[in-house]
Structures are given as C-alpha cells and as structure tokens.
Amino acid sequence: MGLRGVWQERPFRLLWCGLTASVAADHIFPIAVVVSLLRDGHGGSAVGVVLAGRLVALVAFAVFGGVWADRLPRRAVMTASQCTLLLIVTVAALWPSSEPVVLGLAVFLAGGTEAFFRPAFQACLASVLPMRLHRAGIGLTSASWRIGAVTGSIAGALAVMLQSPRTALWLAAAGFAAGALLLRHVQEPAASHEDRLPVSAEIRQGVAEVSRRPWMATMISVTALHQTLIVAPAQVLLPVTTVSPYRSPLEGMYGLTLAALSLGGLVGALVATRLSPRRPGLVAMIALLPYGLVPLALMEPIVPGWVFTCYLLAGIGLEISAIEWIVGMLGTVRPDRQARVASLEWMAALSMSPFALALTVPLADLLGRTFLLAASAACALLPLLALLVPGLASFRSGCDGSSDRNGSASGPADPGSGSRTAPNRKDARPAN
Numbered sequence: 001m002g003l004r005g006v007w008q009e010r011p012f013r014l015l016w017c018g019l020t021a022s023v024a025a026d027h028i029f030p031i032a033v034v035v036s037l038l039r040d041g042h043g044g045s046a047v048g049v050v051l052a053g054r055l056v057a058l059v060a061f062a063v064f065g066g067v068w069a070d071r072l073p074r075r076a077v078m079t080a081s082q083c084t085l086l087l088i089v090t091v092a093a094l095w096p097s098s099e100p101v102v103l104g105l106a107v108f109l110a111g112g113t114e115a116f117f118r119p120a121f122q123a124c125l126a127s128v129l130p131m132r133l134h135r136a137g138i139g140l141t142s143a144s145w146r147i148g149a150v151t152g153s154i155a156g157a158l159a160v161m162l163q164s165p166r167t168a169l170w171l172a173a174a175g176f177a178a179g180a181l182l183l184r185h186v187q188e189p190a191a192s193h194e195d196r197l198p199v200s201a202e203i204r205q206g207v208a209e210v211s212r213r214p215w216m217a218t219m220i221s222v223t224a225l226h227q228t229l230i231v232a233p234a235q236v237l238l239p240v241t242t243v244s245p246y247r248s249p250l251e252g253m254y255g256l257t258l259a260a261l262s263l264g265g266l267v268g269a270l271v272a273t274r275l276s277p278r279r280p281g282l283v284a285m286i287a288l289l290p291y292g293l294v295p296l297a298l299m300e301p302i303v304p305g306w307v308f309t310c311y312l313l314a315g316i317g318l319e320i321s322a323i324e325w326i327v328g329m330l331g332t333v334r335p336d337r338q339a340r341v342a343s344l345e346w347m348a349a350l351s352m353s354p355f356a357l358a359l360t361v362p363l364a365d366l367l368g369r370t371f372l373l374a375a376s377a378a379c380a381l382l383p384l385l386a387l388l389v390p391g392l393a394s395f396r397s398g399c400d401g402s403s404d405r406n407g408s409a410s411g412p413a414d415p416g417s418g419s420r421t422a423p424n425r426k427d428a429r430p431a432n
Helices: 002-007 010-039 044-071 074-094 100-128 131-162 165-183 199-211 214-241 253-274 280-287 289-297 304-332 335-350 353-367 369-386
Strands: none
Touching: 002 010, 002 131, 010 044, 010 074, 010 100, 010 131, 010 165, 010 253, 044 074, 044 100, 044 199, 044 214, 044 335, 044 353, 074 100, 074 165, 100 131, 100 335, 131 165, 131 253, 131 304, 199 214, 199 335, 214 253, 214 280, 214 289, 214 304, 214 335, 214 353, 214 369, 253 304, 280 289, 280 304, 280 369, 289 304, 289 369, 304 335, 335 353, 353 369
C-alpha cells in the first residue's frame, strides 16, 4: 500500500526518474576517468588523488549546500546542479588529453556540485510526500539510486571496453541532461518566505541538533570511521588489485564489481521498505558488518565470484543501515533543520576519506597489501562497540519526542522556524 501510494504521486515519479538518470551518469563518469588515467600509464596513486578530489569538494561545500537547500527553491537547486554537471562532463569529453590535473579538476567540481544537489533532493522528497509515505519514499529513492548505479556501472564498463573512455563521458553527459529535464518539471509545495538567520548561525543550529543527541553523534562518527578505514581503501585497491588476472586492466572487473555493490544496495532498499524495527540503531549497526568481507575478498588470489558476492552482501547491509539512519533522523530532528543535519553527516562521513584514498597505496607498499586489508577488515567490528552508547540501539534519547513508525516527528516545527510547508495538503509535512 505504501509503495503504491508513493508511486501515485507525480512529483515523486519525476524525482525518481530524474535521480535514476543522474545517478547513472554519476557512476559512468568515474569509470571513464579511472580507465583514462590507467590507459595513459598513471598508477594507483594518481587514481586515488583524483578520486579524492570529489570527496574534498563534498566535505568543503556540504554544510553550505544544506543551508542553501533551505533558502532556495529545491527544484531550481537540483536543476542547476544537473546543468553544471552536464557542462563539466562535456568539457572533459572535449578536452584533447587525459591529464590528471584536468580530470582531477573535473572530479572536484562535480563533487562540489553534488554537495548542493543531495540536500536539495532530500528536502524536496520530504516536501512532496505525506508523513505516512516517508519510509516507502526513502526506500524507493534508495532503490532508484541503486538502479541508476547498476545501469551506470554496466554502461560505463561496456563503453570503455567496446569503445573508449570518451564515449563513456558522452553517455554521462546525456544522463545529466535527462536528469535536468525531468527535475525541472517537479512541482514543489508553496514555500514560506521568512527572514533567515546568517549562514553561520544556521550552521550552528544544525550542529546543535547533533551535539545534544549522543546517539546521533556516535552514528555519524561510526559512519565516518567506516568510510575512512574500510570503504576508501577498498575503493582504491579494487582496481589496483584486479589488474593482473585480466587482459584489459579493470575495464570489466571494476565496473561489474561496482554493479554488484549497487545491486546489493537495491536489494537492501527493498528490504528496508518492509522493516519497522523496534531497535533501528541495532539494525543499522549490524547491517554495516558485511562490508568487512570486502577487504578479505581483495586479498590474493583474486576470485571474481567471491569478490562479486562480498560486494553484493556489503551493498545490502550498507543500504539498510543508511535508510534506518535517514528515517531515524527525520523522526527526531526539526523539519526546518533536517537538510543541515544531513549535510553534517555527509561532511563528517567523508572528511577523512580523501586522505585515506591518497594514502592507501603508499601504506600498502609500506606495510604490505595483505596486512592493510586485514586491518581494514578488523575495523568492521567497530559498530558493535558503538552499541554501548545509550540510545543508539533505539535511535532515541531524552531530548527526542515520540515518533511514528514511518520516521516522522510527531510534534510540529517551532513557530517562526521558516520551514517550507504544503498548505493545501493536510497530511503534508515541512520539506526538510
């Protein structure tokens, strides 16, 4: 009933299709960049530094993206972001050579653009759906993300194998163009126009929402450590490790492995839409554990089937954990501050990843690749220790009000908060 009701909302359908096209393009783009670098003789360190540029930009602009997602029409922010990405990828495709500096700059600018798109999309999603459909909408959005990721990974792998990285870049440009055309037709609820505080004050409000909830601060910290110690090293060592068993370095293995991760995320999103756990934090922490299999799968000798299986299981768990976090955050944070809290979580989760990406290959050379992968796998047990923090298992602390099972706060936003509302729909809630 929830999934059917969500799909009957035309704004949601446009958001879903626009996101799918955008994510597909977003996954084609790095495949083209990585293959271009390796074909031109650049090593794993160059790949790590270039990929780190996206994360540096996300960290640098994440909080500002959240603030401006509360200030400007979300449809305009999303459409402008897609048009900017279209311009970036088009310039990269037309550039005569695959220089690391040029590709690194393109990746950095794309990451900065994404920092504005993400909070705007999440806030717009919350505004076009009534409260009772939030969990189903979040689950279907995650499914859209994974469908786009699978499609983009496979399309990118085929493009670089059968044609060239430049062809893959043009495919990415087409995806961003489609996303812009779809998202510009999304109709948002009417927005209230009230005076806003200075940007710095609004950032502090978002920080205060996190700091007064120990479970939320812990969840964000665990996500940051997980991203830094497990996900980032695997992101670099996957293409580097899978070069030798294949005639064409990583071109098939890399894209297909990312497709397996995204397919797992799709399965996890569908599973999460059916869940309504009493202890969502416990579910979120346990769901992070399968990613510890990924470093083990990247140890020599490489067995493609084992690598695919581990990435599939990791994707399932990662998506379930992410959805439980989003639903829990929406159920406890004031609607007019949710975009900023989401941006803070992205910033914290990605803050150390650029260093991890850049240092993975040097550390593997210094300590040995097997030792580094084993240590990374052991770090997957950190979520179990986090469960000792009071309130984490239930995503609830003393300062939080009650919430329903759909993850929606039962209390209204504070008067004068400047939140966006849908006055013509009694069951609609503020956008963030």
